[in-house]
Amino acid sequence: MNCEGISNYSISFSIFENMFSPYKNEALNLLYNLLYCDDINLFRENSEVTDAETYPWYVLFDPQARKDDLEIIVNDHTHGSRVRLLAANRLREMQVKPSLKELLGVVIEVALPEGLDVLAGYNDQTARYINYSEKVVIWETADPASLPLFVNLMNEGAIVVNKIGPWEKPRLPFPDQGNTRVTFQVTDGIYFGQAATNVLFKDPMASPVLNAGLALMKFLTEASQEKQ
Secondary structure, three states: OEEEEEEEOOOOOOOOOOOOOOOOHHHHHHHHHHHOOHHHHHHHHHHOOOOOOOOOHHHHHOOOOOOHHHHHHHOOOOHHHHHHHHHHHHHOOOOOOOOOEEEEEEEEEEEOOOEEEEEEEEOOOOOOEEOOOOEEEOOOOOOOOOOHHHHHHHHHHHHOOOOOOOOOOOOOOOOOOOOOEEEEEEEOOOEEEEEEHHOOOOOOOOHHHHEEEEEHHHHHHHHHHOOO
Protein backbone atom coordinates (compact mmCIF):
# COMPACT_ATOMS: atom_id res chain seq x y z
CA MET A 1 0.00 0.00 0.00
CA ASN A 2 1.24 3.43 -0.89
CA CYS A 3 -0.98 6.22 0.33
CA GLU A 4 0.28 9.72 0.75
CA GLY A 5 -1.77 12.20 2.73
CA ILE A 6 -0.55 15.76 2.59
CA SER A 7 -1.93 18.92 4.08
CA ASN A 8 -0.06 21.25 1.72
CA TYR A 9 0.62 19.86 -1.73
CA SER A 10 3.81 21.42 -3.05
CA ILE A 11 5.88 20.79 -6.16
CA SER A 12 7.92 22.85 -8.54
CA PHE A 13 5.70 24.04 -11.35
CA SER A 14 5.08 26.58 -14.05
CA ILE A 15 1.79 28.47 -14.16
CA PHE A 16 -0.14 28.20 -17.41
CA GLU A 17 -2.74 30.78 -18.36
CA ASN A 18 -5.22 28.15 -19.54
CA MET A 19 -5.33 26.28 -16.23
CA PHE A 20 -8.60 26.29 -14.32
CA SER A 21 -8.08 27.50 -10.76
CA PRO A 22 -10.62 26.27 -8.19
CA TYR A 23 -8.14 26.54 -5.29
CA LYS A 24 -6.11 29.25 -3.58
CA ASN A 25 -3.02 27.04 -3.72
CA GLU A 26 -1.59 27.17 -7.27
CA ALA A 27 0.10 23.79 -6.84
CA LEU A 28 -3.33 22.29 -6.17
CA ASN A 29 -4.69 23.99 -9.27
CA LEU A 30 -1.94 22.28 -11.21
CA LEU A 31 -2.79 18.92 -9.61
CA TYR A 32 -6.45 19.48 -10.46
CA ASN A 33 -5.70 20.12 -14.13
CA LEU A 34 -3.31 17.17 -14.33
CA LEU A 35 -6.17 14.87 -13.35
CA TYR A 36 -7.62 15.15 -16.82
CA CYS A 37 -4.48 14.28 -18.81
CA ASP A 38 -5.58 16.55 -21.65
CA ASP A 39 -2.65 18.98 -21.75
CA ILE A 40 0.71 17.38 -22.51
CA ASN A 41 2.46 20.68 -21.77
CA LEU A 42 1.42 20.49 -18.12
CA PHE A 43 3.08 17.10 -17.82
CA ARG A 44 6.13 18.19 -19.78
CA GLU A 45 6.75 21.20 -17.54
CA ASN A 46 5.29 20.21 -14.21
CA SER A 47 4.82 16.51 -13.62
CA GLU A 48 6.78 14.21 -11.37
CA VAL A 49 8.35 12.64 -14.46
CA THR A 50 12.03 12.47 -13.58
CA ASP A 51 13.42 11.35 -16.92
CA ALA A 52 11.65 12.61 -20.01
CA GLU A 53 14.06 10.63 -22.19
CA THR A 54 12.67 7.27 -21.07
CA TYR A 55 9.89 5.36 -22.84
CA PRO A 56 7.02 6.18 -23.21
CA TRP A 57 7.62 9.78 -22.15
CA TYR A 58 9.90 10.67 -25.03
CA VAL A 59 7.12 9.60 -27.40
CA LEU A 60 4.44 11.51 -25.54
CA PHE A 61 6.56 14.66 -25.35
CA ASP A 62 7.63 14.54 -29.01
CA PRO A 63 5.73 17.19 -31.03
CA GLN A 64 6.23 14.98 -34.10
CA ALA A 65 5.18 11.73 -32.47
CA ARG A 66 3.92 9.13 -34.93
CA LYS A 67 0.29 8.07 -34.72
CA ASP A 68 1.23 4.39 -34.65
CA ASP A 69 3.57 4.91 -31.69
CA LEU A 70 0.86 6.71 -29.73
CA GLU A 71 -1.65 4.01 -30.57
CA ILE A 72 0.72 1.39 -29.16
CA ILE A 73 0.85 3.29 -25.85
CA VAL A 74 -2.95 3.59 -25.69
CA ASN A 75 -3.35 -0.16 -26.19
CA ASP A 76 -0.60 -1.22 -23.78
CA HIS A 77 -2.17 -2.14 -20.43
CA THR A 78 1.23 -2.23 -18.75
CA HIS A 79 1.26 1.57 -18.81
CA GLY A 80 -0.58 3.59 -16.18
CA SER A 81 -4.02 4.93 -16.96
CA ARG A 82 -2.89 8.54 -17.07
CA VAL A 83 -0.08 7.69 -19.50
CA ARG A 84 -2.56 5.95 -21.78
CA LEU A 85 -4.96 8.89 -21.53
CA LEU A 86 -2.19 11.29 -22.54
CA ALA A 87 -1.50 9.19 -25.63
CA ALA A 88 -5.20 8.94 -26.46
CA ASN A 89 -5.66 12.68 -26.13
CA ARG A 90 -2.66 13.35 -28.33
CA LEU A 91 -4.22 11.14 -30.98
CA ARG A 92 -7.48 13.04 -30.71
CA GLU A 93 -5.58 16.28 -31.25
CA MET A 94 -4.39 14.73 -34.51
CA GLN A 95 -8.03 13.96 -35.40
CA VAL A 96 -7.31 10.25 -34.96
CA LYS A 97 -9.77 8.09 -33.04
CA PRO A 98 -8.05 5.34 -31.02
CA SER A 99 -9.04 1.85 -32.10
CA LEU A 100 -9.70 0.85 -28.49
CA LYS A 101 -12.60 2.37 -26.54
CA GLU A 102 -11.90 1.92 -22.85
CA LEU A 103 -12.84 3.79 -19.70
CA LEU A 104 -9.61 4.74 -17.93
CA GLY A 105 -10.72 7.20 -15.27
CA VAL A 106 -13.65 8.77 -13.45
CA VAL A 107 -13.47 12.28 -11.99
CA ILE A 108 -16.17 13.39 -9.55
CA GLU A 109 -16.36 17.09 -8.68
CA VAL A 110 -18.69 18.29 -5.92
CA ALA A 111 -18.86 22.08 -5.54
CA LEU A 112 -19.56 22.64 -1.84
CA PRO A 113 -20.10 26.03 -0.16
CA GLU A 114 -16.66 25.58 1.45
CA GLY A 115 -14.88 24.72 -1.79
CA LEU A 116 -14.41 22.04 -4.44
CA ASP A 117 -14.17 18.35 -3.53
CA VAL A 118 -12.58 16.27 -6.30
CA LEU A 119 -11.99 12.54 -6.56
CA ALA A 120 -10.21 11.02 -9.55
CA GLY A 121 -10.10 7.23 -9.71
CA TYR A 122 -8.31 5.39 -12.52
CA ASN A 123 -8.63 1.82 -13.73
CA ASP A 124 -5.01 1.05 -12.80
CA GLN A 125 -6.13 1.45 -9.16
CA THR A 126 -4.49 4.82 -8.60
CA ALA A 127 -6.37 7.83 -7.33
CA ARG A 128 -6.15 11.44 -6.25
CA TYR A 129 -8.50 13.13 -3.82
CA ILE A 130 -8.50 16.89 -3.26
CA ASN A 131 -10.63 17.90 -0.30
CA TYR A 132 -12.38 21.28 -0.27
CA SER A 133 -10.06 22.18 2.64
CA GLU A 134 -7.17 21.78 0.17
CA LYS A 135 -5.83 18.62 1.75
CA VAL A 136 -4.75 15.92 -0.69
CA VAL A 137 -4.62 12.13 -0.73
CA ILE A 138 -2.56 10.44 -3.44
CA TRP A 139 -3.02 6.69 -3.92
CA GLU A 140 -0.40 5.09 -6.13
CA THR A 141 -0.22 1.35 -5.52
CA ALA A 142 -2.76 -1.39 -6.18
CA ASP A 143 -3.95 -2.99 -2.95
CA PRO A 144 -6.31 -5.93 -2.29
CA ALA A 145 -8.42 -3.79 0.04
CA SER A 146 -8.98 -1.08 -2.58
CA LEU A 147 -9.38 -3.35 -5.63
CA PRO A 148 -13.16 -3.96 -5.32
CA LEU A 149 -13.76 -0.23 -4.85
CA PHE A 150 -11.93 0.64 -8.07
CA VAL A 151 -13.61 -2.22 -9.94
CA ASN A 152 -17.03 -1.04 -8.80
CA LEU A 153 -16.32 2.56 -9.83
CA MET A 154 -15.12 1.52 -13.29
CA ASN A 155 -18.01 -0.92 -13.79
CA GLU A 156 -20.64 1.64 -12.85
CA GLY A 157 -18.89 4.24 -14.99
CA ALA A 158 -18.82 1.93 -18.00
CA ILE A 159 -22.58 1.46 -17.74
CA VAL A 160 -23.09 5.21 -18.07
CA VAL A 161 -20.54 5.59 -20.88
CA ASN A 162 -22.39 2.98 -22.91
CA LYS A 163 -25.60 5.01 -22.64
CA ILE A 164 -24.36 8.53 -23.44
CA GLY A 165 -22.23 10.17 -26.08
CA PRO A 166 -18.86 11.93 -25.86
CA TRP A 167 -18.41 15.65 -25.28
CA GLU A 168 -17.01 17.13 -28.47
CA LYS A 169 -15.99 20.52 -27.06
CA PRO A 170 -13.11 21.60 -24.78
CA ARG A 171 -13.26 20.62 -21.12
CA LEU A 172 -15.47 22.92 -19.08
CA PRO A 173 -14.34 24.91 -16.02
CA PHE A 174 -15.04 23.36 -12.63
CA PRO A 175 -18.74 23.34 -11.62
CA ASP A 176 -20.40 26.18 -9.76
CA GLN A 177 -21.35 25.89 -6.10
CA GLY A 178 -24.23 23.52 -5.52
CA ASN A 179 -23.49 21.45 -8.61
CA THR A 180 -21.80 18.10 -9.15
CA ARG A 181 -20.11 16.81 -12.30
CA VAL A 182 -19.00 13.29 -13.16
CA THR A 183 -16.46 13.06 -15.98
CA PHE A 184 -15.65 9.75 -17.63
CA GLN A 185 -12.20 9.66 -19.20
CA VAL A 186 -12.45 7.30 -22.15
CA THR A 187 -9.83 6.67 -24.80
CA ASP A 188 -12.12 8.17 -27.44
CA GLY A 189 -12.92 11.33 -25.46
CA ILE A 190 -14.57 12.65 -22.32
CA TYR A 191 -18.15 11.88 -21.36
CA PHE A 192 -19.85 13.68 -18.50
CA GLY A 193 -23.01 14.43 -16.62
CA GLN A 194 -23.69 17.50 -14.48
CA ALA A 195 -26.58 18.78 -12.42
CA ALA A 196 -27.47 20.24 -9.05
CA THR A 197 -25.90 17.99 -6.44
CA ASN A 198 -29.19 16.95 -4.83
CA VAL A 199 -30.59 16.11 -8.27
CA LEU A 200 -27.58 14.14 -9.54
CA PHE A 201 -27.35 12.00 -6.40
CA LYS A 202 -30.96 10.92 -7.03
CA ASP A 203 -30.45 10.26 -10.73
CA PRO A 204 -30.85 6.52 -11.48
CA MET A 205 -27.87 6.48 -13.84
CA ALA A 206 -25.52 8.80 -11.91
CA SER A 207 -26.19 7.73 -8.32
CA PRO A 208 -24.45 4.32 -8.56
CA VAL A 209 -21.31 6.05 -9.86
CA LEU A 210 -21.46 8.71 -7.17
CA ASN A 211 -21.97 6.15 -4.42
CA ALA A 212 -19.05 4.10 -5.75
CA GLY A 213 -16.95 7.26 -5.68
CA LEU A 214 -18.00 8.04 -2.13
CA ALA A 215 -16.98 4.57 -1.00
CA LEU A 216 -13.56 5.00 -2.59
CA MET A 217 -13.15 8.48 -1.13
CA LYS A 218 -13.97 7.17 2.36
CA PHE A 219 -11.42 4.41 1.97
CA LEU A 220 -8.72 6.83 0.82
CA THR A 221 -9.28 9.30 3.64
CA GLU A 222 -9.32 6.56 6.28
CA ALA A 223 -6.16 4.99 4.86
CA SER A 224 -4.47 8.38 4.90
CA GLN A 225 -5.44 8.98 8.52
CA GLU A 226 -4.14 5.56 9.53
CA LYS A 227 -0.79 6.32 7.91
CA GLN A 228 -0.52 9.61 9.78
